[in-house]
Amino acid sequence: MDKTELYGRLLLDTELTMELRRSLIDRAQPAVVQQGNYIECQRCLSKTRKEQAMLPNGTYYCPQCILLGRVSSTNQLYHLNEPNLFSKLTQTPLSWQGQLSPFQQNCSKKLIKALDRPGKYLMWAVTGAGKTEMLFPMLTKALLQKKRICLASPRVDVCNELYPRIVAAFRKITPVLLHGHSKQSYQYSQLTICTTHQLLRFQHAFDLLIIDEVDAFPFVNSQMLKKAAKRAMKISGTLVYLTATPTKNMLVRIKQNKLPVSYLPIRFHRKLLPVPQVWLLNHWQNKLARKKFPVKLTNCLRKWSKDALPFLVFVPNIELLKPVLQVLRSVLPKNVLGDSVYSADPQRITKVQAMRDHQLNYLVTTTILERGVTFPSLNVMILGADERTFSVSALVQIAGRVGRSQKRPYGDVIFICQDYVKNVKDAVQQIKDLNKKGDKLLNE
Amino acid sequence: MNKCLMCGREIKIKLTLKWLLSMQHLKDPVICQNCMESFSKIELRSICPGCGRRQKERRLCQDCQRWLKMGEENLLKNRAMFVYDVVMKEYMQRYKFSGDYQWRLIFQEQFTNFIKQNSQQNYLYVAIPVDQQTFNTRGFNQVEGLLQNIELSELLEFQTKQGHVKQSTKTRKARMETGQPFKYKGARKLDGENIILLDDIYTTGRTLYHAKHILEAQGAGSIYSFTLAR
Ligand SMILES: [Zn+2]
Ligand SMILES: [Zn+2]
Numbered sequence: 001m002d003k004t005e006l007y008g009r010l011l012l013d014t015e016l017t018m019e020l021r022r023s024l025i026d027r028a029q030p031a032v033v034q035q036g037n038y039i040e041c042q043r044c045l046s047k048t049r050k051e052q053a054m055l056p057n058g059t060y061y062c063p064q065c066i067l068l069g070r071v072s073s074t075n076q077l078y079h080l081n082e083p084n085l086f087s088k089l090t091q092t093p094l095s096w097q098g099q100l101s102p103f104q105q106n107c108s109k110k111l112i113k114a115l116d117r118p119g120k121y122l123m124w125a126v127t128g129a130g131k132t133e134m135l136f137p138m139l140t141k142a143l144l145q146k147k148r149i150c151l152a153s154p155r156v157d158v159c160n161e162l163y164p165r166i167v168a169a170f171r172k173i174t175p176v177l178l179h180g181h182s183k184q185s186y187q188y189s190q191l192t193i194c195t196t197h198q199l200l201r202f203q204h205a206f207d208l209l210i211i212d213e214v215d216a217f218p219f220v221n222s223q224m225l226k227k228a229a230k231r232a233m234k235i236s237g238t239l240v241y242l243t244a245t246p247t248k249n250m251l252v253r254i255k256q257n258k259l260p261v262s263y264l265p266i267r268f269h270r271k272l273l274p275v276p277q278v279w280l281l282n283h284w285q286n287k288l289a290r291k292k293f294p295v296k297l298t299n300c301l302r303k304w305s306k307d308a309l310p311f312l313v314f315v316p317n318i319e320l321l322k323p324v325l326q327v328l329r330s331v332l333p334k335n336v337l338g339d340s341v342y343s344a345d346p347q348r349i350t351k352v353q354a355m356r357d358h359q360l361n362y363l364v365t366t367t368i369l370e371r372g373v374t375f376p377s378l379n380v381m382i383l384g385a386d387e388r389t390f391s392v393s394a395l396v397q398i399a400g401r402v403g404r405s406q407k408r409p410y411g412d413v414i415f416i417c418q419d420y421v422k423n424v425k426d427a428v429q430q431i432k433d434l435n436k437k438g439d440k441l442l443n444e
Numbered sequence: 445m446n447k448c449l450m451c452g453r454e455i456k457i458k459l460t461l462k463w464l465l466s467m468q469h470l471k472d473p474v475i476c477q478n479c480m481e482s483f484s485k486i487e488l489r490s491i492c493p494g495c496g497r498r499q500k501e502r503r504l505c506q507d508c509q510r511w512l513k514m515g516e517e518n519l520l521k522n523r524a525m526f527v528y529d530v531v532m533k534e535y536m537q538r539y540k541f542s543g544d545y546q547w548r549l550i551f552q553e554q555f556t557n558f559i560k561q562n563s564q565q566n567y568l569y570v571a572i573p574v575d576q577q578t579f580n581t582r583g584f585n586q587v588e589g590l591l592q593n594i595e596l597s598e599l600l601e602f603q604t605k606q607g608h609v610k611q612s613t614k615t616r617k618a619r620m621e622t623g624q625p626f627k628y629k630g631a632r633k634l635d636g637e638n639i640i641l642l643d644d645i646y647t648t649g650r651t652l653y654h655a656k657h658i659l660e661a662q663g664a665g666s667i668y669s670f671t672l673a674r
């Protein structure tokens with residue numbers, strides 16, 4: 001370990017080698033600061049009441065950021081300023097040969113302008129708009145300017161999907177991929193791809209920080225991660241949010257002209273978003289309790305199976321996975337294979353891969369697959385779309401799984417409800433509004 | 445509303461009869477019902493009477509038979525609340541090894557009640573100690589964290605490194621004590637006091653039997669044990 005690994009970082013003494021720690025001992029900062037009845041963790045900036053943080057040996061620990069290794073009052077933090085010591089590029093680092101559509105180009109140009117201006121910027125692009133490719137020109141310019149860049153996402157699947165695409169598009173750069181399950185060890189790099197949790201280990205490092213799926217859990221409701229993102233950037237840095245489903249708060253700030261935005265309401269293949277069909281079925285849950293399914297649903301799923309199209313069935317909670325899977329197995333032909341998946345499922349990655357490889361025809365899933373996964377020619381059904389688990393953005397994201405391939409830019413999205421609740425209405429309305437804007441753009 | 449310590453979701457208390465009955469003596473839960481149900485509770489009706497392991501029939505398991513063969517006269521009759529499965533391993537990882545002391549609250553009240561309901565009067569409670577270095581870095585003893593208002597007798601402590609006795613010069617009894625991590629800490633010898641040992645996990649029973657031997661040598665009466673998991 002050498003001192004380059006501390007450039008722009010904020011690490012615990014326990015994360016440094018003894019040698020490095022010794023050479024930097026005069027730079028050590030306390031990791032926990034006491035403030036009245038509270039302690040403040042200097043890594044995650046969270047405050048915790050002393051009685052919740054105190055250990056029997058008289059020290060304090062921070063329960064908030066413990067997933068990255070425990071911070072306690074016996075620890076110190078180390079940091080070195082970010083010097084941007086990257087080799088100067090003489091020609092474009094972009095090896096991607098593809099072409100952006102005129103709509104994508106338009107968005108992309110606005111992003112490039114944002115790079116010269118510190119502050120926040122939102123790129124709002126519908127599901128399947130091709131937002132990763134739209135970033136390429138901006139990334140190219142930033143790399144040429146010797147800027148340090150980070151692409152972060154709350155979702156580890158999103159990071160894992162981004163990394164190979166970035167590696168393929170910028171062969172001259174060696175990006176580093178950081179998350180809890182990543183086997184790569186840290187190295188000083190001009191381009192970091194990581195989960196938003198990993199931002200807790202950075203301080204004033206990035207000239208450009210891009211957060212993909214910014215409205216996703218856990219980032220969306222975590223003050224800790226928001227503070228971490230702010231601190232990971234240089235004071236003069238640019239922060240770019242990417243999403244297909246901005247939060248209410250963001251929409252308000254867009255209206256107030258406080259959040260500059262570029263907007264892409266059309267998918268890369270220039271077809272509109274599939275509009276969900278809302279089916280009001282009163283008794284699906286009672287039927288399920290008797291190990292049965294309403295005929296209308298069974299017929300629909302049988303048709304999808306007969307057409308050999310893959311599909312996802314979303315359920316509102318983990319408890320429903322098993323009974324729904326059982327019923328599906330009993331009503332569908334034996335050669336139609338399916339399984340169930342949830343966030344803590346130890347076989348989650350294998351099962352999703354089996355679905356990609358067409359070894360499975362369907363998955364019964366919780367909202368864990370609402371975003372970050374792409375299966376061509378997919379149909380989806382949401383059982384209990386009127387349940388609280390499904391927020392407006394979750395419903396829009398799930399609908400957005402459908403019709404993503406050029407080959408089959410359409411498909412079925414079916415919401416099964418007992419009541420036509422506000423979330424369902426809003427989601428359908430949002431999709432229709434997006435399509436209106438997309439339609440207008442296509443006819444301009 | 446509190447957030448579940450394990451999954452972060454808001455804790456909604458479903459008012460089912462089962463929930464009411466199981467929670468009637470408990471304070472506000474710190475984890476949700478879903479997470480609590482992911483742990484496998486051991487029914488005391490079908491366990492190994494020696495170690496409290498969950499099994500189909502109520503008879504001594506292989507491990508316990510081995511302890512008998514090794515000369516153990518009285519088994520610990522350990523009682524455990526939960527199966528030491530993947531979910532419990534993850535719990536221990538977070539509580540003990542990551543050192544998230546708050547997670548003691550997930551079981552503290554239940555485990556304490558379990559011990560009190562299943563032990564008779566006139567026992568001394570002895571928690572298995574941790575060594576000094578572990579205590580310094582972890583900041584707590586994970587067994588004591590799981591207990592609430594149980595008066596503990598400090599009769600055991602970790603030995604500091606001692607001179608090594610050659611295996612061949614030991615008697616059978618002494619050989620059984622190879623690797624004995626504990627020594628007696630009490631002020632005076634015991635006089636037939638009955639003792640209940642408390643630990644977080646019963647895996648092979650090795651640690652608990654080591655503790656038992658030390659206390660027996662000091663004149664303890666009957667010795668039983670309780671653990672959170674087996
Ligand atoms: Zn912290
Ligand atoms: Zn929970």
Ligand SMILES: [Zn+2]
Nearest residue numbers: 492495505508
């Ligand atoms: Zn046994």
